[in-house]
Amino acid sequence: MADLNLTGVGKSYGEVDVLKDIDLDIRAGELIVFVGPSGCGKSTLLRMIAGLERITSGELRIDGVRVNDMPPAQRGIAMVFQSYALYPHMTVRQNMEFALKIAKKSRQEIDKAVENAARILQLTPYLDRLPKALSGGQRQRVAIGRAIVRDPKVYLFDEPLSNLDAALRVATRIEIAQLKEAMPERTMIYVTHDQVEAMTLASRIVVLANKGIAQVGTPLQLYEHPETEFVAQFIGSPQMNLLPGVITEPGTRTVITLDGGGTAESTVPTTEADRGLRVNIGVRPEDLTVITQGGLFTGTVEIVEALGEVTLLYFAAQPGAAHVIAKLPGIHAGLRHQTVRLTAAPEKVHLFHAGRSLLYR
Numbered sequence: 001m002a003d004l005n006l007t008g009v010g011k012s013y014g015e016v017d018v019l020k021d022i023d024l025d026i027r028a029g030e031l032i033v034f035v036g037p038s039g040c041g042k043s044t045l046l047r048m049i050a051g052l053e054r055i056t057s058g059e060l061r062i063d064g065v066r067v068n069d070m071p072p073a074q075r076g077i078a079m080v081f082q083s084y085a086l087y088p089h090m091t092v093r094q095n096m097e098f099a100l101k102i103a104k105k106s107r108q109e110i111d112k113a114v115e116n117a118a119r120i121l122q123l124t125p126y127l128d129r130l131p132k133a134l135s136g137g138q139r140q141r142v143a144i145g146r147a148i149v150r151d152p153k154v155y156l157f158d159e160p161l162s163n164l165d166a167a168l169r170v171a172t173r174i175e176i177a178q179l180k181e182a183m184p185e186r187t188m189i190y191v192t193h194d195q196v197e198a199m200t201l202a203s204r205i206v207v208l209a210n211k212g213i214a215q216v217g218t219p220l221q222l223y224e225h226p227e228t229e230f231v232a233q234f235i236g237s238p239q240m241n242l243l244p245g246v247i248t249e250p251g252t253r254t255v256i257t258l259d260g261g262g263t264a265e266s267t268v269p270t271t272e273a274d275r276g277l278r279v280n281i282g283v284r285p286e287d288l289t290v291i292t293q294g295g296l297f298t299g300t301v302e303i304v305e306a307l308g309e310v311t312l313l314y315f316a317a318q319p320g321a322a323h324v325i326a327k328l329p330g331i332h333a334g335l336r337h338q339t340v341r342l343t344a345a346p347e348k349v350h351l352f353h354a355g356r357s358l359l360y361r
């Protein structure tokens with residue numbers, strides 16, 4: 001069991017600030033996922049928690065104890081990296097027990113820990129093999145096994161699946177979810193670029209951007225109620241469409257006249273003071289549907305991507321707006337070069353002013 005508290009945590013390399021004023025409370029048993037654009041500091045934050053990188057400012061506490069200056073080995077943390085870095089001349093068993101031998105644990109304790117981890121990770125049949133005789137997914141499980149045997153309070157994962165092919169990624173992702181269920185009291189922090197991993201594994205997602213935290217929430221909170229256009233477009237794939245317009249009828253059902261000529265309705269409440277306010281409406285591709293009259297957008301389909309279970313329609317860029325993308329269930333092969341009208345249910349229409357959601361004023 002371990003709570004982690006970050007207060008005002010920052011990191012600079014010389015004059016350059018990479019992270020500033022990070023405040024984050026992680027409760028024991030949570031699986032926290034860090035996401036964010038490349039270079040935003042996800043790995044740096046993870047490495048500061050591990051003790052592999054010095055914390056420039058602020059405080060990190062684990063179970064209430066300040067650990068800024070505590071060496072990695074004493075923090076009760078185990079880290080699993082993207083490159084599994086197994087010892088090639090050692091068997092799976094030897095790889096997994098290495099840290100325990102260094103820690104001078106008894107033979108009995110070591111065997112118990114290794115066999116328990118092997119059972120959880122379904123590695124029992126492979127204990128006497130060398131890493132070269134394992135698949136990529138099995139090797140990554142051994143790397144996770146090395147972390148489990150140490151019985152840490154906190155597990156840190158730095159893109160552990162990014163070297164695996166698509167099928168193995170899915171299988172290993174599900175194993176990590178099962179591992180978390182088998183050890184519900186363990187705290188885990190996980191860095192990934194993969195939307196599906198973030199959405200499926202996280203109890204809460206931390207979106208990092210511009211040296212700080214853009215938003216923290218459950219996967220569905222971030223998907224349904226993003227605070228900013230940035231988070232709205234970062235969570236979800238393809239990204240949320242943004243279309244500029246002006247509020248023409250405020251109320252519990254807000255009417256927006258879009259620059260492209262269409263009309264949108266949103267259940268985001270507005271007041272009389274918002275009449276005339278310039279906004280961007282945000283609509284996810286999967287929330288757009290085709291209609292024959294009215295609607296919020298009319299455009300010519302430039303590209304059709306038929307993925308089988310869904311079809312992606314890419315529309316030409318509009319004045320003041322980027323390409324609009326619609327994701328329709330099923331197969332719609334004949335829509336290329338067609339003019340199509342789209343609409344969205346009012347409860348699916350987000351409203352942003354100056355980059356921030358009108359829900360969070």
Ligand SMILES: Nc1ncnc2c1ncn2[C@@H]1O[C@H](COP(=O)(O)OP(=O)(O)OP(=O)(O)O)[C@@H](O)[C@H]1O
Pocket residue numbers: 013018036037038039040041042043044045
């Ligand atoms: N030793 C260093 N000296 C100077 N700058 C560094 C050093 N290590 C990292 N950085 C910078 O810190 C920033 C954050 O790097 P970090 O690896 O944490 O990002 P990330 O979010 O994990 O990126 P990615 O998603 O690409 O893996 C980057 O801009 C990087 O160039």
